[in-house]
Amino acid sequence: MSILNSSLRALIKTLASLYFDFVYKPSQSRNYKAVSGKVLGKAELHNMIDATLDMWLTTGRFNDEFEKKLAKKLGLRYALTTNSGSSANLLAISALTSSQLAERALKPGDEVITVAAGFPTTVNPIIQNNLVPVFVDVELGTNNIDHSQIEAAISSKTKAIFVAHTLGNVFNLEQLQSICKKHKFWLIEDNCDALGSNYLGQATGSFGDIATLSFYPAHHITMGEGGAVLTNDPQLRKLIMSFRDWGRDCWCPPGKDNTCNNRFGFQLGALPEGYDHKYIYSHIGYNLKITDWQAACALAQLDKLDDFVAARRKNFEQLSQGLKDLEKFFILPQAVDSAEPSWFGFPITVRESAPFSKIELSKFLEANQIGTRQVFAGNILRQPAYTEHNFQLRIKDSKLINSSELKDEHYAMLPNSDVIMNQSFWIGLWPGLSSSDLDYMISKIHQFMEEANG
Numbered sequence: 001m002s003i004l005n006s007s008l009r010a011l012i013k014t015l016a017s018l019y020f021d022f023v024y025k026p027s028q029s030r031n032y033k034a035v036s037g038k039v040l041g042k043a044e045l046h047n048m049i050d051a052t053l054d055m056w057l058t059t060g061r062f063n064d065e066f067e068k069k070l071a072k073k074l075g076l077r078y079a080l081t082t083n084s085g086s087s088a089n090l091l092a093i094s095a096l097t098s099s100q101l102a103e104r105a106l107k108p109g110d111e112v113i114t115v116a117a118g119f120p121t122t123v124n125p126i127i128q129n130n131l132v133p134v135f136v137d138v139e140l141g142t143n144n145i146d147h148s149q150i151e152a153a154i155s156s157k158t159k160a161i162f163v164a165h166t167l168g169n170v171f172n173l174e175q176l177q178s179i180c181k182k183h184k185f186w187l188i189e190d191n192c193d194a195l196g197s198n199y200l201g202q203a204t205g206s207f208g209d210i211a212t213l214s215f216y217p218a219h220h221i222t223m224g225e226g227g228a229v230l231t232n233d234p235q236l237r238k239l240i241m242s243f244r245d246w247g248r249d250c251w252c253p254p255g256k257d258n259t260c261n262n263r264f265g266f267q268l269g270a271l272p273e274g275y276d277h278k279y280i281y282s283h284i285g286y287n288l289k290i291t292d293w294q295a296a297c298a299l300a301q302l303d304k305l306d307d308f309v310a311a312r313r314k315n316f317e318q319l320s321q322g323l324k325d326l327e328k329f330f331i332l333p334q335a336v337d338s339a340e341p342s343w344f345g346f347p348i349t350v351r352e353s354a355p356f357s358k359i360e361l362s363k364f365l366e367a368n369q370i371g372t373r374q375v376f377a378g379n380i381l382r383q384p385a386y387t388e389h390n391f392q393l394r395i396k397d398s399k400l401i402n403s404s405e406l407k408d409e410h411y412a413m414l415p416n417s418d419v420i421m422n423q424s425f426w427i428g429l430w431p432g433l434s435s436s437d438l439d440y441m442i443s444k445i446h447q448f449m450e451e452a453n454g
C-alpha cells in the first residue's frame with residue numbers, strides 16, 4: 001500500500017474516531033437492562049472503513065484472516081464463515097447429505113436425534129433435508145438434552161445427533177460423544193450460543209464432527225448477521241464449502257482461478273471432458289457467503305472475545321449469588337461437571353409450587369426496565385409452524401407420526417420441554433451490563449418476591 005494511500009486511510013480513521021467519541025460515548029448505566037446487545041468499539045469501525053476503502057465487497061482478505069484466527073482460537077483446523085447461525089446449521093446438515101460420504105451420507109427418511117426445547121433453526125435443517133427429527137426431552141437446570149433418554153430413542157434409521165448448548169450451557173459432551181462413537185453417528189454441535197465455552201479444558205465446537213456459530217448482535221461476538229461452520233475434517237470442509245458456494249465442485253476463493261491446477265482437466269457427471277471446473281456443480285447448493293465488511297467487524301470482535309467471555313462469567317456469578325436465596329421458587333442454571341460455560345443468558349425456571357407465574361414475574365421485570373426472553377421456541381412441537389407443516393417425526397421410542405397427528409399424549413412424553421415453555425425465561429448477562437445494572441435486576445426480583453408473598 002502506498003504512503004499516500006495509508007496516510008489518507010489514517011486520516012479517515014482519525015475523523016471516524018472523532019465521530020465515534022462524539023456519537024457513541026459509553027453511558028455508565030442503561031435504563032433498559034436488555035437481555036443482549038453488541039459491544040462495538042473503534043477497532044470494528046476502523047476495520048469496516050478499511051473494508052469499504054478496499055471496495056472489494058465480497059468475501060476477501062478480512063474473511064481469510066477471520067476464518068484462520070477463529071479456527072486457531074478454537075483449536076480447530078477449519079472455520080468457514082456464512083451469513084447466519086441458521087445458515088451454518090443448514091450447511092452442517094446439508095453437507096452430511098452428500099453422496100460423497102457414501103454409506104455415511106444422510107438420506108431421506110434417516111433420523112436425527114434432537115430436542116424440542118430449543119431454537120427453531122436447529123430443527124429446521126433436519127426437516128428441510130427430508131430427514132426425520134427424533135425428539136427427546138431436556139433436563140431442567142441445564143436446559144440441555146437428557147442424554148439418559150438417547151439410547152431408547154435410537155432406531156435402525158438413526159444417523160446423527162444435532163443439539164445446541166442451550167444459552168451457552170454445555171451439554172454432556174463425554175456422554176454424547178461416546179454414544180455417537182458407539183453407534184457411528186454424526187455429532188453436530190449447535191454452538192451458536194456458546195462461543196468461548198469449554199469442556200474438559202477444550203473449546204466447545206471442537207468435539208462434534210461439525211459445529212456451528214452465530215454472530216448475530218445478541219451473540220458473544222458479532223458481524224451483524226453471520227455465522228460459521230467448524231470442522232476438523234478436510235472432506236467435510238470441502239462439502240460445507242460446496243453447499244455454501246452454489247454447490248460448486250471447485251474450491252477457488254472469489255476472484256481466483258485454477259487453485260487445483262487442473263481447471264480444464266475434469267470430466268464429471270454427464271459434462272464434456274475439460275468443462276471449466278469453476279462451473280461444475282456437485283451439490284444442490286446455496287449461496288450463503290458473507291461480505292468482507294462483516295468479516296472486518298468480526299475480526300476486531302474476536303480480539304475481544306476473552307474479555308467478553310470473562311465478563312459473561314463474572315455476571316453469571318453475580319446473578320447466581322444474588323438469586324441463590326430464591327431457590328425455593330426458582331430452578332437456577334447449573335453447569336455439568338468439567339464444563340466452563342460461556343453463558344449467553346441467565347435462565348430461570350419458576351417452580352410449579354411458586355405463588356406466582358413466570359408471566360407475572362416477566363411482566364413485572366419488563367415494567368421495571370428489565371428485559372426478559374423465552375427459552376426460544378419453548379416446546380417447538382406446539383408452535384404453529386410445526387403443527388401446521390406436515391413432516392414426519394418421532395418422540396423418544398414412539399413410532400413414526402406426522403406432525404399433524406400431534407396430540408396431548410405426545411406432548412406428555414416431553415414434560416420438561418413443556419415446563420421450559422410454561423415456566424422458564426431468561427435475563428441478560430452480556431458485557432454491556434454493569435455490576436450495578438445486575439444489582440438492580442437482583443433487587444427488583446427480590447422486590448417482586450416480597451410483594452408476591454404478601
Ligand SMILES: Cc1ncc(COP(=O)(O)O)c(C=O)c1O
Pocket residue numbers: 084085086087089119121122164165190192193214215216226227
Ligand atoms: C441455539 C441457536 N442456534 C441457531 C441460532 C440461529 O442463529 P442466527 O440468528 O444467526 O441465524 C440461534 C440464534 O440465536 C440460536 O440461539
